[in-house]
Amino acid sequence: MLRMSRTASAVAIIAATAGASAGLSGAPALADPTNAHQVTAGIADCGSAGTFTFVVTGNSGKGTAWNVAFVRATGGGRAVFHPRSLDLVFTSPDGAFPEQASKRSGPGPVSCTISAVPFPGATLTGTVTGTLTWRG
Secondary structure (H helix, E strand, C coil): CCCCCHHHHHHCCECECCCCCCCCCCCCCCCCHHHCCCEEEEEEECHHHCEEEEEEECCCCCCCCCCCEEEEECCCCEEEEEEEEEEEEEEECCEEEEEEEECCCCCCCEEEEEEECCCCCCEEEEEEEEEEEECC
């Protein structure tokens, strides 16, 4: 696995990595990870693949894992997003912190623009690529 910063691992997807969503279901995706430790929720616009709300959980700050994102489509479909690359900017009152990382396999076939609020006063924006595994 690639070693990533704490900021990147918390969102790697965010791959979505989560915020309010106009017209999108706020219901938790899959196994209700919204109650998990270190959760970030947001919106992902994945072009022809769709627009989703997403939830990604942290990995206790170890910075060593590529976390999946749990997504929900506007029509109610659920999927798991497996990240392969990211180009993100974490912004807080302390400044803007860009993060780029890619697995050896390179970018995935699905590219998403994400927007999230990891905590009050902070934003996470950028692009992630990966694959979607639909669950229903």
